[in-house]
Amino acid sequence: MTFLTQISKSIQRHPFHLVDPSPWPFVASLSAFSCAVGGVMYLHAYTNGSFILVIGFTMLLLTMFIWWRDVIRESTFEGHHTGIVQQGLRYGVILFIISEILFFFAFFFAFFHSSLAPTVEIGSIWPPKGISVLDPWEIPFLNTLILLLSGCTVTWCHHAIVANFRSQAIISLALTVTLAIIFTSLQVYEYSMADFRLSDGIYGSTFYMATGFHGFHVFVGTLSLFICLVRLLQYQLTQQHHFGFESAAWYWHFVDVVWLFLFVSIYWWGGL
Structure with a gap:
């Protein structure tokens, strides 16, 4: 007994x-x-x-x-990680993404606070005098297309995992990681070609803080998706159990949406 x-x-x-x-x-x-x-x-x-x-x-x-x-x-x-545990983890990821939204809200607030009412110290104009802004229809627009395409491929991968199409899931996730690396490489090239730096007044600080932190989030999302690709190749992500990929996909869609706001507000509207 x-x-x-x-x-x-x-x-x-x-x-x-x-x-x-x-x-x-x-x-x-x-x-x-x-x-x-x-x-x-x-x-x-x-x-x-x-x-x-x-x-x-x-x-x-x-x-x-x-x-x-x-x-x-x-x-x-x-x-x-039972069903109830995964449900709790989903709530945690949602709260984390909400905190990230508030994080980026602070950068957008700083940008619009300075651009909607430019002070006398920067000449009462926006962009400030002496700042040669980037053309939004060159690398920024190309990066927008790349990031939106990566959002489509990561959604393709999610549906492929749910439908148990293993080969499609691997191909689509590999394409997503490749597009993410291309996006980061183009952003690094864009920074190297820009005529202004972080120390160039309020425009430089708000531009690089917002786009730079977004680039850091892209880097983190790329690592997460790459780890998911490795786990997928090792049969660790299944049709019923793939929360690790699901959280990375949610995070990647969040990165996509933030970039759309960055492109419209900072690159396009902020450079008019």
Whole structure:
């Protein structure tokens, strides 16, 4: 009876995931704190500030890699991500995307606050005098088409996974990652050809903060989709269990929508 009682106690009788104790939240917070301290020290020219910044950032990257590896293991090999757990994760991703929307709202607010009522210090005109704005119908418009096409291919991949068309899912996801890399490469080229920099007044700061952070989000989304491609090749994403890809696809559509607002407001309207 004792043996049977132990077996019955070891069987999980609920669909929720009670995570095991993990050191990664503490290590991640310590790494982020090191990045903040090292960044402040570096900006104020303190000794070893850059060293602390690099060490903290490296620790943060390693922690992220190992922590997400554990999440993939819990989901794929240990089977902890039941339907109810995935529903909770979906709510978490939705709240995360909402926080990102508010993040970009701050940049758009700063841009329109400066452009709708230009101050005397910048000549009461927008764009400010001396700023040679980028032509929106060259690289920005091409990047818009590329990003919209990548949104179509990632949707194709989602439908292919749901329909269990494995070959189509691999091809469409590989196309999405390729288009994302092309987008980032063109944006880097655009930055290198621009006549203004981040330090060139309110226009330069708002332009590079908004488009630069969007480029960083594209980079993060590209990494997420690439990891999903690797998992898809290893048969870890199935017809019934593919939340990892689903969250990456939602994030990618969010990046698409933000870029449309950036193109219309900053590139086109802001350069008139």
